[in-house]
Amino acid sequence: MLNLLRSEISEIILNKELEVEMRLQLVCQFLKKNVPHYDWVGFYFKNGDKNELKLGPFAGEPTDHLIIPFGKGICGQVALSNQNFVVPDVKAQDNYIACSLTVKSEIVVPLFVNGENVGQIDIDSKTIDPFTVDDERFLEYVNQEVAKIL
Numbered sequence: 140m141l142n143l144l145r146s147e148i149s150e151i152i153l154n155k156e157l158e159v160e161m162r163l164q165l166v167c168q169f170l171k172k173n174v175p176h177y178d179w180v181g182f183y184f185k186n187g188d189k190n191e192l193k194l195g196p197f198a199g200e201p202t203d204h205l206i207i208p209f210g211k212g213i214c215g216q217v218a219l220s221n222q223n224f225v226v227p228d229v230k231a232q233d234n235y236i237a238c239s240l241t242v243k244s245e246i247v248v249p250l251f252v253n254g255e256n257v258g259q260i261d262i263d264s265k266t267i268d269p270f271t272v273d274d275e276r277f278l279e280y281v282n283q284e285v286a287k288i289l
């Protein structure tokens with residue numbers, strides 16, 4: 140199912156008529172709308188030279204967490220580990236930053252440009268344990284496409 144979305148994702152990302160920021164915004168909206176278990180979709184990027192993440196384009200409820208220090212929460216841990224982080228049940232995590240009480244699970248996949256971890260895509264779900272290896276491969280694909288325009 141997710142693989143059917145790949146061509147549309149690439150079309151959005153490679154559309155040179157739109158600003159990069161707008162394309163990322165459209166990617167977030169597209170994913171939230173088309174994948175039932177994606178309830179909040181956003182990009183975080185390394186904030187200049189600082190060891191912190193800054194919220195970029197997102198779709199879903201606004202969050203208070205515009206800045207996340209490296210090491211803090213799921214996102215901050217991925218900034219340091221360079222690894223995908225799948226959280227089937229957020230209640231089982233002690234280093235977790237809650238954005239909304241309705242969120243049950245989360246997946247964060249790092250985004251690499253020339254091998255450097257420059258940010259990540261972060262997805263929250265209101266469903267418990269919805270993410271599979273298919274989500275990981277699909278979101279890695281999304282990030283590889285995004286990396287081409289950064």
Ligand code: SME
Binds near residue numbers: 179181207214238
């Ligand atoms: N839950 C994340 C924080 C970002 S919000 O989900 C938008 C974390 O623990 O890093």
